[in-house]
Amino acid sequence: MRVLITGAAGFLGSHLSDRLLAEGHEVIGMDNFITGNPQNLAHLAGNPKFSFIRHDVSNYIFVPGRIDAVMHFASPASPNKDSPRGYVNLPIQTMKAGALGTHNTLGVARAHNARYLLASTSEIYGDPLEHPQTESYWGHVNPIGERSVYDEAKRFAEALTMAYHRFHGLNTAIVRIFNTYGPRMHIDDGRVVPNFLKQALQREPLTVYGDGSQTRSFCYVSDLVDGIYRLLMSGEHDPVNIGNPVETSILEFAEAINKLTANPAGLEYRTLSRTEGDPQRRRPDNTRARTVLDWEPKVQLDEGLRRTLPYFRQQLGLE
Amino acid sequence: MRVLITGAAGFLGSHLSDRLLAEGHEVIGMDNFITGNPQNLAHLAGNPKFSFIRHDVSNYIFVPGRIDAVMHFASPASPNKDSPRGYVNLPIQTMKAGALGTHNTLGVARAHNARYLLASTSEIYGDPLEHPQTESYWGHVNPIGERSVYDEAKRFAEALTMAYHRFHGLNTAIVRIFNTYGPRMHIDDGRVVPNFLKQALQREPLTVYGDGSQTRSFCYVSDLVDGIYRLLMSGEHDPVNIGNPVETSILEFAEAINKLTANPAGLEYRTLSRTEGDPQRRRPDNTRARTVLDWEPKVQLDEGLRRTLPYFRQQLGLE
Numbered sequence: 001m002r003v004l005i006t007g008a009a010g011f012l013g014s015h016l017s018d019r020l021l022a023e024g025h026e027v028i029g030m031d032n033f034i035t036g037n038p039q040n041l042a043h044l045a046g047n048p049k050f051s052f053i054r055h056d057v058s059n060y061i062f063v064p065g066r067i068d069a070v071m072h073f074a075s076p077a078s079p080n081k082d083s084p085r086g087y088v089n090l091p092i093q094t095m096k097a098g099a100l101g102t103h104n105t106l107g108v109a110r111a112h113n114a115r116y117l118l119a120s121t122s123e124i125y126g127d128p129l130e131h132p133q134t135e136s137y138w139g140h141v142n143p144i145g146e147r148s149v150y151d152e153a154k155r156f157a158e159a160l161t162m163a164y165h166r167f168h169g170l171n172t173a174i175v176r177i178f179n180t181y182g183p184r185m186h187i188d189d190g191r192v193v194p195n196f197l198k199q200a201l202q203r204e205p206l207t208v209y210g211d212g213s214q215t216r217s218f219c220y221v222s223d224l225v226d227g228i229y230r231l232l233m234s235g236e237h238d239p240v241n242i243g244n245p246v247e248t249s250i251l252e253f254a255e256a257i258n259k260l261t262a263n264p265a266g267l268e269y270r271t272l273s274r275t276e277g278d279p280q281r282r283r284p285d286n287t288r289a290r291t292v293l294d295w296e297p298k299v300q301l302d303e304g305l306r307r308t309l310p311y312f313r314q315q316l317g318l319e
Numbered sequence: 320m321r322v323l324i325t326g327a328a329g330f331l332g333s334h335l336s337d338r339l340l341a342e343g344h345e346v347i348g349m350d351n352f353i354t355g356n357p358q359n360l361a362h363l364a365g366n367p368k369f370s371f372i373r374h375d376v377s378n379y380i381f382v383p384g385r386i387d388a389v390m391h392f393a394s395p396a397s398p399n400k401d402s403p404r405g406y407v408n409l410p411i412q413t414m415k416a417g418a419l420g421t422h423n424t425l426g427v428a429r430a431h432n433a434r435y436l437l438a439s440t441s442e443i444y445g446d447p448l449e450h451p452q453t454e455s456y457w458g459h460v461n462p463i464g465e466r467s468v469y470d471e472a473k474r475f476a477e478a479l480t481m482a483y484h485r486f487h488g489l490n491t492a493i494v495r496i497f498n499t500y501g502p503r504m505h506i507d508d509g510r511v512v513p514n515f516l517k518q519a520l521q522r523e524p525l526t527v528y529g530d531g532s533q534t535r536s537f538c539y540v541s542d543l544v545d546g547i548y549r550l551l552m553s554g555e556h557d558p559v560n561i562g563n564p565v566e567t568s569i570l571e572f573a574e575a576i577n578k579l580t581a582n583p584a585g586l587e588y589r590t591l592s593r594t595e596g597d598p599q600r601r602r603p604d605n606t607r608a609r610t611v612l613d614w615e616p617k618v619q620l621d622e623g624l625r626r627t628l629p630y631f632r633q634q635l636g637l638e
Contacts, residue, residue, distance in 0.1 A: 091482035099418035099475060124462055138461045143443055143474040144481045152478035155462040156418060159471035162463045163410035
């Protein structure tokens with residue numbers, strides 16, 4: 001297959017590109033680098049099956065030659081309010097990537113009669129009133145909140161994707177991606193794993209908000225990419241959650257990371273504050289992914305952290 | 320003021336144009352007539368303070384001369400699944416009007432440093448779990464349902480409007496419009512008032528689904544327009560509900576309409592079915608409109624129906 005991947009220089013887009021190339025497909029990567037990192041694709045330079053177009057998906061997209069699949073992964077995605085790359089600091093670009101970008105990429109897929117896969121997110125569930133979240137849950141999102149620039153853009157993108165499926169008969173798919181970690185994750189992403197890894201590698205105490213009993217679910221990137229690849233290859237049209245349902249307490253994360261990095265600085269407890277970038281508790285119900293895609297996450301937390309560590313070390317100039 | 324009104328040939332857009340002209344303002348109407356009706360503006364031909372541009376708001380908008388306010392009212396809005404003008408039958412156009420149209424009209428407002436007013440809707444509350452709905456309610460919308468093409472487009476439009484306000488300092492306003500009726504309402508709108516008026520004027524029995532005890536809230540158009548005009552003139556940025564909170568049972572509507580039209584055909588009861596176009600119960604909490612805009616609806620149901628009747632008679636060729 002010849003596959004267009006938008007957001008190819010991002011954390012997920014670059015891993016997807018690698019997987020598709022490994023499976024023998026041809027990949028056309030697209031990115032405008034407002035949050036994507038050219039370094040994530042540097043290893044693909046010279047690969048005859050990979051080509052790259054620097055382009056903003058909010059503008060009309062032209063790709064020469066045939067396209068068999070379009071995967072729309074372009075969007076700012078970091079919840080970090082303190083980072084210039086956080087979506088709350090790129091509100092208009094985030095909404096344009098979700099609306100105009102989805103419209104333009106659906107147009108490419110329609111012109112080529114290609115399979116279309118939208119990268120959606122567990123953020124469409126907002127601050128959920130049901131746990132865990134199944135795909136039939138409608139979500140609980142504040143339409144005019146600060147975070148709505150991301151959440152509502154993705155809800156709109158899902159609705160538009162389903163409209164193209166229903167009205168134009170387009171062969172579409174929607175993946176709802178839960179928290180993911182791994183190499184090429186942005187070091188200032190703002191979520192707990194990169195925060196802890198950064199602190200541990202710099203020999204600082206890990207900042208634990210509250211008593212550390214609050215939980216998070218994190219999926220290692222190779223598991224996530226495997227689920228997305230299976231979805232792409234399936235004939236599924238309705239949304240599918242892909243994420244790791246194992247809930248880990250913040251304290252367990254902190255201890256695992258300090259142990260792995262042999263960080264002697266321990267922990268530092270602070271009272272909960274709004275500066276924590278990832279306040280919601282979300283956990284995927286993976287029944288559909290298991291049933292429809294025969295997918296389950298395989299990489300345990302310790303193993304995933306071990307595989308992630310060298311990247312963070314390198315980013316911090318420690319090797 | 321010189322005001323751009325998109326969707327000016329629609330039910331609400333045309334009444335808004337009339338009100339603004341009556342207040343001494345200059346109006347530039349814009350419409351592409353996919354659901355708007357040129358007849359709604361016919362009486363303004365020759366008015367030196369009114370001009371018209373035939374244009375699809377999904378494409379880049381250029382208006383010569385200065386603009387003091389932009390009111391974005393362009394969108395398919397009928398919930399009637401059996402009408403070619405219903406938004407479920409115009410899904411892509413509806414989503415483009417909500418996303419691309421809002422983006423383009425916000426761009427015009429920003430270029431002119433103009434006041435911006437977005438026509439949002441009670442549909443953003445979806446199938447609400449709270450009654451009545453205050454502006455702080457987050458809503459309950461199925462992002463991938465058939466109706467999501469309208470609901471999610473409007474939620475996206477609200478989020479984008481707030482992003483322009485927060486990020487660009489644009490002087491924005493959002494009105495959440497509840498069910499409205501009056502002259503120029505489309506006869507095939509699919510809601511209970513036009514359905515009943517049409518049946519009564521054609522001397523047919525009025526179709527009542529279930530036992531008729533279910534309720535609806537309908538606002539007469541002059542009340543609604545008055546609320547919107549007050550909002551435009553205010554400095555308010557957060558959403559404001561405008562609608563009539565008086566709940567009337569379907570049976571009361573039917574009896575009032577049969578009495579007014581002297582329809583001898585009575586009622587016909589049918590079991591509830593999905594073909595009823597307006598299934599949700601929604602009722603506005605008007606506290607904010609009262610407090611912030613000193614607005615309250617004034618026109619009683621009987622009076623509103625009496626004022627609406629001649630238009631429906633004319634549409635049906637009965638005079």
